[in-house]
Amino acid sequence: MLLGTFGYGREFDQFIDLNKLGGIITKGTSLKPRPGNKPPRICETPSGMLNSIGLQNPGVEYFAENDLPWLKKFDTAIIVNACGSSIDEYVELCKILNTLDIDGVELNLSCPNVKAGCLAFGTTYEGVKEVTSAVRKVLDKPLIVKLTPNVTDITLTAKAVEDAGADAVSLINTLLGMSINIDTRKPYLANNTGGLSGPAVKPVAVRMVYQVAKAVNIPVLGMGGILTGEDAIEFMLAGANAVSIGCGNFVSPDVSIKAIDGIENYMKKYKIEDINSIVGTVQMN
């Protein structure tokens, strides 16, 4: 069980025992600090939300000095979500991350909310392969690449990740969306469009995890609308080797702990001894 959208963990320490989590994926972290987008940045939608935060973060140096030492107090894997606007920037950032006491890097090639970079790299086989290969050369730590669902065929970008030598793929990032205030005739988000997440995207995520797990031989980290143990099981049956919770953390800070309990209950119910044994065992009609 891994957590994204989790800030740097501090916000949740007051509600849950972080040691119980398999890992924490930090919020998107860049080489230099990023101020983020103009508000309003979020907007609720049916069974989900749109966000356009714009990767606000204090930069990798600040993270290394202030947040990482605090996170290291816990017995949980620390994976840094890395974002950039150019290949050079990704490489520089990952050179620094390679020197830190972290357990892995998740490359964010697919944030829909920033003007330059990210999504541009994330939508083609060539783009994903180029940036992943460049990062692979400077990063000895486990490398996960996060895929955007805003493509025609997600198995192509997944294969690019594998071909470039990354260790795992994670999916899905948010789906690009828009919501309009019919009184003002303006989009609710200042950035007009934003990324859709939450239970609303779960069926799309499960389908894509299924497709990607069939297409590649590296592990798949599944995410997209998971709130409960049952949701997590669905992703694992589709082919996810691990799962992560994103905006579900905003609904209830202890959603991850309850999901872990839910997975254990499922294992008891079906007398499953090793959860890995269910991965990819969906029986298609």
Next chain:
Amino acid sequence: MPVNIKAKLVEKEQLKPDIFKFTISAKEIADTAKPGQFLEIRVSDNIDPFLRRPISIYDINKENSTVTFIFQVKGKGTEILCKKNIGDDIDVLGPLGFGSFNVEDYKNISIIGGGIGVFPLHELAKVASKTANVNTYLGFRSKDFVVCENEFNKISKKLVITTDDGSYGANGFAINYLIEDLNKLKTDCIYACGPSPMLRAVQKLALEKNIPCQISLEERMGCGIGACLGCAVKTAASSKDMPQYVHVCKAGPVFDASYVEI
């Protein structure tokens, strides 16, 4: 220290057709809550509506271990919330917000609120009235919108109610009456909550007159605990090329007026 609990609804009152006053039994929250803080309420266990609803605290009763909040029915979340009955459990996360109203050792304070922005000012006025003279200025659209007059009357040395159309109380905007009194009465600090145009005017006034001022802000909010970075507000230190944002749920909701750009 915030907690996530199921709190029993012990009192419910409909103040207006669309405004409800709820009192919940919540010792863990009442014990530590401060004026200006807020709650994040999950209105149902369903996934729609998805997010919690941020609602400011109106009253904290440490003796009875209760917390009271007043809210306006605005959408599907508050529509569900207002149908809760006495005895029902409500999923509450709180108290939230590191920036709360600070009464310091001020002797004369002025409180200005507009519309549904008057609610978070109540606990502040109550606490401050024990040690300070509280002058309160509350503005509403018209007579039908005036709420909590008696409650504020009890804890204010002077209370001015205004309506934009003059249908009740004094005519016009509350800030005009505050300005009048600032020239006559000694004021150590101004506290404000309400619509953005009012807050901007109060901010300008306080900065010009060099009076300390604390304002409570609102922004579309996700988690309420500083993780999602949704409820951003620009700081006054921002430049055009380099904006700087802090978050209402974490740095606020109460800010020093000189610190933020409204």
